[in-house]
Amino acid sequence: MRLKRFDCRVDLRVDLRAATAAVLTFLLVGVAGPSPAAAPGLENAKCLSCHDGRKDAIEVPGADGESRALHAVPPDAFAKGVHAKMDCVACHTEITDNAETDNTHRRDPAQKAKDCASCHEELWERARQQGVAQDKPRLGVVADNIAAYKESFHARKNADDPTRPNASCDECHSSHSFNVPPKDSPQYAEWRLGVPETCGKSCHEESLETFTESIHGEAIFQKKDAKAAVCSDCHSAHAVGNTSLAPFKLAVTAECGNCHEENFKSYKATYHGQINTLGYAYTAKCFDCHGSHDVLAVKNPDSKVHPDNRMKTCKECHNGKKDLPEAPPGFASYQPHGHAGDFERYPQMWLANQLMVQLLVGTFGFFWLHTLLWFWRELRDRQQGKVRPHVRADAPGLAGARHAGKHFRRFSATWRAAHLAFALSLMILTLTGIPLFYPNAPWAAPLMKALGGPQIAGTIHRINAVIFAAVFFWHLAYVAVRLARNWKEFRIFGPTSLVPGLQDGKDFLAMLKWFFGKGERPVFDRWTYWEKFDYWAPFWGVTIIGVSGLMMWASTITATFLPGWVFNVAAIFHSEEAFLAVVFLFTVHFFNNHFRPDKFPLEVVMFTGSMPVEEYRREHALEYERLLQSGELEKYIVDAPSRPMALGSKILGFTLIAAGLTLLTLVAIGFFGSH
Structure with a gap:
C-alpha cells in the first residue's frame, strides 16, 4: 500500500520549527529567569570535557540489557544552539556530581531528567499566570505543537521498546544543537534540504531510498532546490497521523495543492476532486495517481501517469471489485487536469465551455432584461393609475351572470x-x-x-x-x-x-x-x-x-x-x-x-x-x-x-x-x- 511507511513519520513542519527555534533562547531565559548556577564540578565545560565526542564513546546499559553509546555533544554545535546559555544540569537534574563509576554518574533518585514537553508546558503556563501570554504567542504555538505531538503516532509506545515513544523531540530536533536558521536565509535553505535525511536515516530508510529516486528527491538532493517537497510538507508538523485514515488523505491532497496550484484547481473541478473537497476520501487523490514517495515526471516511462501506465493506474481503483467496474480503455484518455482555458491542450473543453457561456449570457441577458422592463412598465402604469381593469363575470359579452364565480x-x-x-x-x-x-x-x-x-x-x-x-x-x-x-x-x-x-x-x-x-x-x-x-x-x-x-x-x-x-x-x-x-x-x-x-x-x-x-x-x-x-x-x-x-x-x-x-x-x- 502506498504511504504505508508514513505511519510514524518524523514531523518537521519547518515554519513552526523556525519560529520556535528563534524564540526558544528567550523563552528559556527570559521567562523562566536565569538558571541557578550549576554546582561546582557540574559546569558545562566539565560536562563537555567528556561528552564532546573527542574521546572514546561513552557506553551505558540499554533498556534491553545491551550497552549503548551516548550521543556526543560537539561543543561548536552546542554553542550555536538555542540551549547554549543553559546549564546541562538544568535538564539533567538527576545528575548530582561528576564522579564516574562504570561510566555512570551518581544520581538523585528523587529527581527526574527534564523532558522537552514538560519544560515548555511549564514555560507557557508560567507566562499565562504572569499575564504575559499575549506578548509571547509563540509559547502558545509550542504548547499546541506539544498537544498535537501527544496525539500523534510519534508519541505512541514503540512496538519493539515500549519504554520509549516511536520518536521523541530530541530525535528530530537534537536538543543539544537545535537551531533552525531564520526563514529565507541561505542557512535555512540548507537546513531544509537536510530534512529528508533526518527522517530517513533515523527511522525510515526504505522511504528515503524511494524518495531519493523521485522527482521531489531529485530536486532536493541533486538540484538543491529547497522549495521542493520534503517529508514535513506532506506529513504535517507535530500531528503525524495514521495515513490510512481520511483526515490524512484529505490533508496531504491539500498539501499537494500548496505547490501545484493550477493542477490542484483543475483536479477539484473533477468528480474525484469535488468529493474530496466535500470531505470524503474514497475517490482518487493526487497520490493515488502520481504515487507518494515515488512521484516521477509524467514523461518518465516508470511514472504511474505515463501514457503507457495510465490504464494500470486507473485499475488500481476501477478494478471490478466492490461497486467499481473494471476500467475500460477510454479511461486512459480522460483529462484529470483538463480545463476550458487552454484551447491548444483541451480544444473540446474550450469549445464546449464557449458554447455554454454564450448560451448562458444570451438567455439570461435577453430574459432578465425582458423581466426588468416588464416590472418597470407595470410599476410605471400603477404610478400613473393605469391599472388593468377588473372584468366582471356578468359584464356584457361574458355570457351573462351564469359565469359569475365560475372558472x-x-x-x-x-x-x-x-x-x-x-x-x-x-x-x-x-x-x-x-x-x-x-x-x-x-x-x-x-x-x-x-x-x-x-x-x-x-x-x-x-x-x-x-x-x-x-x-x-x-x-x-x-x-x-x-x-x-x-x-x-x-x-x-x-x-x-x-x-x-x-x-x-x-x-x-x-x-x-x-x-x-x-x-x-x-x-x-x-x-x-x-x-x-x-x-x-x-x-x-x-x-x-x-x-x-x-x-x-x-x-x-x-x-x-x-x-x-x-x-x-x-x-x-x-x-x-x-x-x-x-x-x-x-x-x-x-x-x-x-x-x-x-x-x-x-x-x-x-x-x-x-x-x-x-x-x-x-x-x-x-x-x-x-x-x-x-x-x-x-x-x-x-x-x-x-x-x-x-x-x-x-x-x-x-x-x-x-x-x-x-x-x-x-x-x-x-x-x-x-x-
Whole structure:
C-alpha cells in the first residue's frame, strides 16, 4: 500500500520549527529567569570535557540489557544552539556530581531528567499566570505543537521498546544543537534540504531510498532546490497521523495543492476532486495517481501517469471489485487536469465551455432584461393609475351572470400531475447536485452530510433523474397519441398550437412597445410567447442534461466506445445546463407566473387546473372571444375549486416557491463565492 511507511513519520513542519527555534533562547531565559548556577564540578565545560565526542564513546546499559553509546555533544554545535546559555544540569537534574563509576554518574533518585514537553508546558503556563501570554504567542504555538505531538503516532509506545515513544523531540530536533536558521536565509535553505535525511536515516530508510529516486528527491538532493517537497510538507508538523485514515488523505491532497496550484484547481473541478473537497476520501487523490514517495515526471516511462501506465493506474481503483467496474480503455484518455482555458491542450473543453457561456449570457441577458422592463412598465402604469381593469363575470359579452364565480378549465389533472412531478424531481436534482457544483461553498459539506453522503445523494439524484426523464418521455408519447387521434384537426401554426409562429413575433414587438410606453398592452391567445418558450426549453435542456448525465452515470459503457475526454465535455454541459435551468426557472419563470405585479404573490392555476373566467378573459382575451363566438366556451366552464382544494394549492405553491428561492440562494452563494 502506498504511504504505508508514513505511519510514524518524523514531523518537521519547518515554519513552526523556525519560529520556535528563534524564540526558544528567550523563552528559556527570559521567562523562566536565569538558571541557578550549576554546582561546582557540574559546569558545562566539565560536562563537555567528556561528552564532546573527542574521546572514546561513552557506553551505558540499554533498556534491553545491551550497552549503548551516548550521543556526543560537539561543543561548536552546542554553542550555536538555542540551549547554549543553559546549564546541562538544568535538564539533567538527576545528575548530582561528576564522579564516574562504570561510566555512570551518581544520581538523585528523587529527581527526574527534564523532558522537552514538560519544560515548555511549564514555560507557557508560567507566562499565562504572569499575564504575559499575549506578548509571547509563540509559547502558545509550542504548547499546541506539544498537544498535537501527544496525539500523534510519534508519541505512541514503540512496538519493539515500549519504554520509549516511536520518536521523541530530541530525535528530530537534537536538543543539544537545535537551531533552525531564520526563514529565507541561505542557512535555512540548507537546513531544509537536510530534512529528508533526518527522517530517513533515523527511522525510515526504505522511504528515503524511494524518495531519493523521485522527482521531489531529485530536486532536493541533486538540484538543491529547497522549495521542493520534503517529508514535513506532506506529513504535517507535530500531528503525524495514521495515513490510512481520511483526515490524512484529505490533508496531504491539500498539501499537494500548496505547490501545484493550477493542477490542484483543475483536479477539484473533477468528480474525484469535488468529493474530496466535500470531505470524503474514497475517490482518487493526487497520490493515488502520481504515487507518494515515488512521484516521477509524467514523461518518465516508470511514472504511474505515463501514457503507457495510465490504464494500470486507473485499475488500481476501477478494478471490478466492490461497486467499481473494471476500467475500460477510454479511461486512459480522460483529462484529470483538463480545463476550458487552454484551447491548444483541451480544444473540446474550450469549445464546449464557449458554447455554454454564450448560451448562458444570451438567455439570461435577453430574459432578465425582458423581466426588468416588464416590472418597470407595470410599476410605471400603477404610478400613473393605469391599472388593468377588473372584468366582471356578468359584464356584457361574458355570457351573462351564469359565469359569475365560475372558472375556466385550463389544465387537466394529468398535466398538473406531470408539472408537479417535473417540479419536485427538478428541485431534488438541484439539491443533490449543487454540493458537487460548489463543493467549497460554506453550505456544501453540511448539506452533503445531511443527505447521507455522496453515495446516497448520488442514488437520490439518479432516481429523480429517471423520474424527470420519465415525465418528459411520457409527455412525448402523450402528444404523439393525441396527434395521431386528431391529425386531421392538427395545425402546426395557429392560435392553439404551441409551435412559435409569426404572431408570437408580433406579440413580442407589441410588448416591447408597451414596455417603452409606445403602445397599449397587447392581448394574447391561448399561449403567450413566453409560455411557448417555457414549453420548448426543456426539449433542449433535458436532452443536454440527460445525455451528458447518462454518459457519466454509465461511464464504463461510455468509455468502452468513446475517448475519455468526452467525460470532461459532458461535465461542462451537464453542470452549465443545470445552472441555466435552475436560475432561469427560479427567476424568470417565477416572475412570469408568480411575481409580476398582477400575479403576485402566487398563481395557482397549475395546481387547481382552472382560473376565474374574468381573469382568463383578461389574460387570454383572443381565445376567450373565439370560444365565445364559436359556442365552445361552455365546455371549459367549471365550478371554482373547493375551499380545501384552493387552500391546499396555495400551501403547495408557496412551499415550492420557498424551496425554489432557497435553492436559488444556495446557488448564488456558491457562484459568487467561487468567482
